[in-house]
Amino acid sequence: MIILALLSFPVLWAFACGKESAWNGQTPSGTGVPGPFRPYYVPPGAKSYDSSSPLIHFTGSWFDSFNIMYVATTLRWTDEKGAAARMKFVGTGIEWFGGLDRSHGIAAVFIDGKKVQEIDTWSNVSRKQQRIFWIFNLPYGQHTIMVRNLGKGQVDSPLIDIDAFVVTEGHATLPMTLPLPLDLPNAATQPLAGQIQSFASQTQWTLEQKGVTGVSAMQLTVISDTHALIIDKVEHNPVSIGGHPAWAALFNLRTHAVRPLKVESNSFCAGGTFLSNGTLINVGGNPVVDGYTSAADFGDLDGLQAVRIFEPCPSASAAHCNIYENHSRIRMASPRWYNTVIRISDGSAMIVGGSKKGGWMNNETVNNPTIEYWPPKSIHNSIGLPIHLPFLVRTLNANLFPIVFSLPDDRIFMAANQDAIIYDWRTNQEQQLPRIPNECRVTYPMAAAGLLLPLSPEDGYTAEILLCGGSTIDDKKPGYEISSQDPASSQCSRLLLTDQGIAAGWAVEQMPQARHMPDAVLLPTGEVLIVNGAETGISGYGNVVNQVGQSNADHPVLTPVLYDPAAPAGQRFSSEGMKSSAIPRMYHSVATLTPNGDILVAGSNPNLDRSAVKYGTEYRVEWVGPPYMKKDRPLVHKPPKTLLYGQNLTLSVKFPPFTDKARNIKVALMDLGFVTHAVHANSRLVYLSFSLLSDEQSLQITGPPRPAVYPPGPGWIYVVVDGVPSVGFQVMVGNGDGPPVDHTAWDNLLKMTAVDQFEASKKTKGKKKGKYVDNTE
Numbered sequence: 001m002i003i004l005a006l007l008s009f010p011v012l013w014a015f016a017c018g019k020e021s022a023w024n025g026q027t028p029s030g031t032g033v034p035g036p037f038r039p040y041y042v043p044p045g046a047k048s049y050d051s052s053s054p055l056i057h058f059t060g061s062w063f064d065s066f067n068i069m070y071v072a073t074t075l076r077w078t079d080e081k082g083a084a085a086r087m088k089f090v091g092t093g094i095e096w097f098g099g100l101d102r103s104h105g106i107a108a109v110f111i112d113g114k115k116v117q118e119i120d121t122w123s124n125v126s127r128k129q130q131r132i133f134w135i136f137n138l139p140y141g142q143h144t145i146m147v148r149n150l151g152k153g154q155v156d157s158p159l160i161d162i163d164a165f166v167v168t169e170g171h172a173t174l175p176m177t178l179p180l181p182l183d184l185p186n187a188a189t190q191p192l193a194g195q196i197q198s199f200a201s202q203t204q205w206t207l208e209q210k211g212v213t214g215v216s217a218m219q220l221t222v223i224s225d226t227h228a229l230i231i232d233k234v235e236h237n238p239v240s241i242g243g244h245p246a247w248a249a250l251f252n253l254r255t256h257a258v259r260p261l262k263v264e265s266n267s268f269c270a271g272g273t274f275l276s277n278g279t280l281i282n283v284g285g286n287p288v289v290d291g292y293t294s295a296a297d298f299g300d301l302d303g304l305q306a307v308r309i310f311e312p313c314p315s316a317s318a319a320h321c322n323i324y325e326n327h328s329r330i331r332m333a334s335p336r337w338y339n340t341v342i343r344i345s346d347g348s349a350m351i352v353g354g355s356k357k358g359g360w361m362n363n364e365t366v367n368n369p370t371i372e373y374w375p376p377k378s379i380h381n382s383i384g385l386p387i388h389l390p391f392l393v394r395t396l397n398a399n400l401f402p403i404v405f406s407l408p409d410d411r412i413f414m415a416a417n418q419d420a421i422i423y424d425w426r427t428n429q430e431q432q433l434p435r436i437p438n439e440c441r442v443t444y445p446m447a448a449a450g451l452l453l454p455l456s457p458e459d460g461y462t463a464e465i466l467l468c469g470g471s472t473i474d475d476k477k478p479g480y481e482i483s484s485q486d487p488a489s490s491q492c493s494r495l496l497l498t499d500q501g502i503a504a505g506w507a508v509e510q511m512p513q514a515r516h517m518p519d520a521v522l523l524p525t526g527e528v529l530i531v532n533g534a535e536t537g538i539s540g541y542g543n544v545v546n547q548v549g550q551s552n553a554d555h556p557v558l559t560p561v562l563y564d565p566a567a568p569a570g571q572r573f574s575s576e577g578m579k580s581s582a583i584p585r586m587y588h589s590v591a592t593l594t595p596n597g598d599i600l601v602a603g604s605n606p607n608l609d610r611s612a613v614k615y616g617t618e619y620r621v622e623w624v625g626p627p628y629m630k631k632d633r634p635l636v637h638k639p640p641k642t643l644l645y646g647q648n649l650t651l652s653v654k655f656p657p658f659t660d661k662a663r664n665i666k667v668a669l670m671d672l673g674f675v676t677h678a679v680h681a682n683s684r685l686v687y688l689s690f691s692l693l694s695d696e697q698s699l700q701i702t703g704p705p706r707p708a709v710y711p712p713g714p715g716w717i718y719v720v721v722d723g724v725p726s727v728g729f730q731v732m733v734g735n736g737d738g739p740p741v742d743h744t745a746w747d748n749l750l751k752m753t754a755v756d757q758f759e760a761s762k763k764t765k766g767k768k769k770g771k772y773v774d775n776t777e
């Protein structure tokens, strides 16, 4: 049986071109000599076993080679067909490191006696200390890995070699109602005896662990029927591209295959949005990773001013979809780390706040209290340069990753720290809203979940905001006075954005559990699923006392809770029939609704670099299935691809068998959002006007009345009948044109601001300041 690598990294290596060289010609820190990057890495909590270890049992003829280029200077190789290396280990994962070159061939990897992958280690580029195989989602316990030379490939008598095995020791997972199904790459059709259990159960919600993301899922957005885009920071992720770790990937929602993407700059803590023509931008990030993360040169560029472009990628294979950046032409005017990015009614991106360099809690020195637009605009005399926003000064310190939503009246809701405003971007005016009650802080590093509740034509698209969780920790305290054991908030605050609603102030209710860093996911039914987060501590890593591993937070909340905004107060929360996860998901976790209607949950990485200690870097994906997934669902035939404002369209729908009672039909137009750090930017549900036609098999739906109700750009439509949604289909709302491009503003931005100012300022440190232009003060 030939199993093609689901995880495409070995394949990519095989076809990688060019001579092996240091990335970007930079020098690995500490050496002073340019050298090739090597993926070999032993994360905290993992243990490396060299090829010379007596614990590895070799059968057949193997030979030793010695070279300083090998792990512990030794490597063991074989050219004998059938020769094998076997090791028993206790833990949750294992990686095999070895070499690739023109003399290598195909190996089979077996876990616990079952073949899980065949890997071609042939490459026209010679690379050493490569991660050839990895698996991180084994149940905790004793396992065996075996690597066998299949004696086939591109050359006669091909070699395979073992340089080292790295074992993720892991720990027994927390008790669960049921064991999770084991998910091995490529092994889906070959259940391991006694280890896969059906998850179908009496209760209605389902929870399954299936698939791994390959790069840590810090940022997540659904880009098509078939794929989600995942963006991480620069770190030692197991998936590689061109011989070095990848920090972005396309994740196939159906097959769970991972395709690594090349990103040039460090995207650590960027924001993102789709534009009106369906192009996604990923904005901001962090400086170049240097010595303190590892001795390795990752070759990344400064990401602080980056605007990364990802053009629409509709093909089911997601082939040829790549991230493009070119800072000399496409960038922000000012550096931003932890900015929020949303799409506004003219189809462009509004970029809000952030800090001017990486750190933790924001402060006056690093704050970037401005907004800017992409593409840049000539507005309020800015000519493409940042526009000061006093709100972002008033809300220091805990005001990063502000909660921002475009409102149906074309103004912008913003919440940061304990405050909220409505910002009129056309007049540059702030309207102050009542303070969030009970000293609850809602933005980084005290992140709450923020949502614009469903908009509907019945009440003229009246906006209402929901904020859940966060923390009351004093944001003026230094880290050494904050503990991972400080309680989070269980408060949800709701504000109706009408004159009366604002006068009445925030209505407060309590979640069943406190949650800091929750993800709030709108469902097509209008309900909100709240998942992930921690009961104690604060966002970030390495900053507070009583860290767990490096996590600033502890006591992960493992059971989701459903919030029904339409239910009477006091009866809105329920976890009935829900499964608890065994996987903590705290800092750097994400969740999104999928086109299929279930919820993808991924991430968690409160660590500087990949770690395997408690609260380590989590790659496993979970799928939460609401009860409606198992019901007879409405089906939309030949869905349209575009929906203009006010346009009437007929949808042909196969309804589930009708019962006598009146049917409750809704048509939900949704933006699934760009998710990171509990911020679900652009998350939106607009119920469309519709009528059921007399044939009872079609609906006439009407596009949103104006761009402010649903900013032009991609969306998903779900037809919901009696609380059961169809599978969503993607539409382009509006005519698909790009946002306005103002060449005067763009040219002025390029002229008046420097490329990668932060890196430039580091280089001129101690010398006379160079071309460093700082427009943000």
Ligand SMILES: *[C@@H]1O[C@H](CO)[C@@H](O)[C@H](O)[C@H]1NC(C)=O
Pocket (backbone or CB within 6 Å): 015, 016, 017, 018, 019, 124, 125
């Ligand atoms: C390796 O192969 C790739 C594609 O097959 C080719 O583009 C590249 O030039 C080759 N490199 C070397 C060093 O032969």
Ligand SMILES: *[C@@H]1O[C@H](CO)[C@@H](O)[C@H](O)[C@H]1NC(C)=O
Pocket (backbone or CB within 6 Å): 326, 328, 329
């Ligand atoms: C980046 O932009 C500059 C300036 O417009 C251009 O000269 C260069 O060719 C671009 N590079 C790439 C890789 O597109």
Ligand SMILES: *[C@@H]1O[C@H](CO)[C@@H](O)[C@H](O)[C@H]1NC(C)=O
Pocket (backbone or CB within 6 Å): 357, 358, 359, 360, 361, 362, 363, 364, 365, 366
């Ligand atoms: C402000 O934050 C930066 C980044 O975290 C930090 O380096 C600096 O020391 C802080 N300054 C003050 C005055 O706290």
Ligand SMILES: *[C@@H]1O[C@H](CO)[C@@H](O)[C@H](O)[C@H]1NC(C)=O
Pocket (backbone or CB within 6 Å): 646, 647, 648, 691, 702
């Ligand atoms: C769309 O349909 C509604 C209700 O049937 C009707 O009032 C409206 O005029 C129609 N709009 C257009 C643009 O045809």
Ligand SMILES: *[C@@H]1O[C@H](CO)[C@@H](O)[C@H](O)[C@H]1NC(C)=O
Pocket (backbone or CB within 6 Å): 275, 277, 278, 279, 309, 311, 312, 375, 738, 739, 741
């Ligand atoms: C969408 O507009 C942006 C901004 O002008 C542009 O960079 C991008 O290439 C456009 N995408 C498409 C698909 O035309």
